[in-house]
Amino acid sequence: MSTMIEAVRRGAGPEALTAAEVPSRYRAAYIRAEDVDMFGVTSDRDVRKSIRVGDVPMPELAPDEVLVAVMASSVNYNTVWSATFSPVPTFEFLKRFGAQGHWEKRHDLPHHVLGSDASGVIVRVGSGVRRWAPGDHVVASPVQADEQEAASHADGMLGDQQRAWGYETNFGGLADFAVVRATQLIPKPPHLTWEEAATTAGCAGTAYRMLISDRGARMKQGDVVLVWGAAGGLGMYAVQLIRNGGGIAVGVVSSERKREALLRLGCDVVVNRNDIGIGDDLSDPAQVIEAGKRLGRIIRREIGEDPHIVFEHVGKATFGISMYVVRRGGAVVTCGSSTGYDHQYDNRYLWMKLKRLIGSHGANLQEQWECHRLLGLGKLMPALSCTYPLEEIGEAARLLQVNDHIGKIGVLCLADRPGLGVTDPGLRERVGEDRINFLQGV
Template sequence: MKDIINAILSGGATSQDFTALRLPESCRAVVLHKNEADMFEGMATVDKDPRKSLHVDEVPVPELGPGEALVAVMASSVNYNTVWSSIFEPLSTFTFLERYGRTTELAKRHNLPYHIIGSDLAGVVLRTGPGVNSWKPGDEVVAHCLSVELESSDGHNDTMLDPEQRIWGFETNFGGLAEIALVKSNQLMPKPDHLSWEEAAAPGLVNSTAYRQLVSRNGAGMKQGDNVLIWGASGGLGSYATQFALAGGANPICVVSSERKADICRSMGAEAIIDRTAEGYRFWKDEHEQDPREWKRFGKRIRELTGGEDVDIVFEHPGRETFGASVYVTRKGGTIVTCASTSGYRHEYDNRYLWMSLKRIIGTHFANYREAWEANRLIAKGKIHPTLSKVYSLEETGQAARDVQRNAHQGKVGVLCLAPEEGLGVRDHAKRAQHIDAINRFRDARS
């Protein structure tokens, strides 16, 4: 492993040099143990602690198959699916691995008594399997997390519709929170050359998800002038939605939970901001009944910020806690586009405000390769910037996941895997200098 790190840090190793390196038989990885899948049974979600379930183990380097690549992971990051995996909600990810392992002989590799998690990476290709022509050892890459087989016709218009679509590192094994990861070659994209390893690893999942949800024709199809309500606008997902709205000529209405988070949104260029904590919005009277009066108060506040207009698009991801309000405040003919459900999966809303006002609910889930490529291209061009706020070591991944679970973070949190320190991997220093304030925006916002 030391030779691999040295070759990467040298900055001058060739593809032939990487090909000549001997691969280790094992590497360190963040794993869940199958025999602990019921460790939190009977506990409330908030009490389930990722620090107890996430382990850093020495595991075998996986076998390389056709159309795949082994990548030396310099850095990764924590997403909310890391939290879900770690607390075995909504079900144990070993269920996914068992199901996948039954599909083909090659897929049996994924059904193991441990699960290497993580759906982001930035690193260097070490080996490619048969049939890989676009990538070679030594290529500096990031990976998106869509894993598809594409043997069915269903996925050939939109690969997200492939019946065998899975999220790498969540519904498959050998994810990015490891020193060496296994990916399909069509997950790879060029690493933005003005970013460090940890900065480049941070956008992947959330940036691509926000792109499809908000910009793509498969999502809301945002246009110039649209009023876009963004829940959690300074968070891992919302921080990219806010940037896409601003870059696309829309008007983001940013919902946050503290003045510090409001300041981050202002620093991105947003002007319409609602601090839901300071303004005391409570959309549920109790756990069973919502409060329409709060929907109306919320809608009135939005119109105060938009010059009397309702929102064209709601960027939804909290789910149960906010969905009733989201449907209510959307304008006639508008769109609620939803992914995830971090506050609960059972959404409730008053259907009169949907059907009688011709509103639409669109479900989105990550992104296809083209959408992920376009989202990464905007990062590489300096149009959208990483929202990295804090970086942990591989051994501290449990704490990183706990922070994300408790919403005690800004933007995204990164994890160093093989990179010995932060700030490495920058190739274009001139481009970086042009965007350094935006790159550091979320770091500077920490307190």
């Protein structure tokens, strides 16, 4: 064990962390460029075959970056995309990024360290970092913005060089150490464990922007919001934000187990998609309309009206229904497309009924801080359902790939057991273990 890892695990202070030696190599979950064609024409690109865990070289730190000792991370769907080398191999992103300059060139490697979530301890800061220091407990935003772009000063998500950290960049969070720009950092909520805090930025921040931000759907009290994939990490944060904001949450799930978990969370109406005949392939427009009618009837029966907002991230399998079922003048807000990017919908429902389509992607740093303020106040709960060690990242990512998960899947990195990292036990007690761990045992 390196002196740095030993110091981090025993909770050493800033002086000891600064004195400890940064290891020349570190353990990480990664994919290899030489494996890009490994799946051939097979229909099941099993991520357990492509994700590897082993030592990789430690990169040099740029002036605007920090080195974080990662205590815990979590699995996002972009981990699945990376490990299946689809829709495009991420090495193409790294090559284009690496062509931009000296510091960017570090990212263009024959291996790609994955992961867009992390909680941990800062152990080194670059020469240009002002507001952070070794010993700080932080969460990393998955959005890497370029502060030298003019558009980034209006909204970090608008810059041409905005990237998904750990997906469009190297040195991500599924590792013992991660390289993070200072403009990605958020204070860790002190009452949460490392693994709980690691589930928040990627999904909670994204849901916050989609629903609450003035750049998203601008949900208001009383709005009926339809949430696809409501038992996943993104969906569970969406349901909480809807409930907190006085909205009415209608969740769609794929099993009775997931339905029970959403009811425990307080979702107003939960619909099993199997009961309305929604599969992964609705290529016939008539099927889309019929499925939309069935779903609309259920929502009107339970709530009395059509949705004001549809929270859409499933993509190809649901998008046409979303556009059909949202009310006249309503909004479909979309990010990601886990079932495919090739969306089909009847444009008459968009144009003739004055509906709105809002594209959303991640969250800017201010939105992340606002969202984490809710977490820090105990008004938003982590959606952690299970935790895996880093050595079993393949199994963890497979759960997400086949949609056999609930909420967020945590991954322990330098934390050698669950439950560590709480620095405000009084707040944790006031919030309540049963609320924080609402998914345990589901």
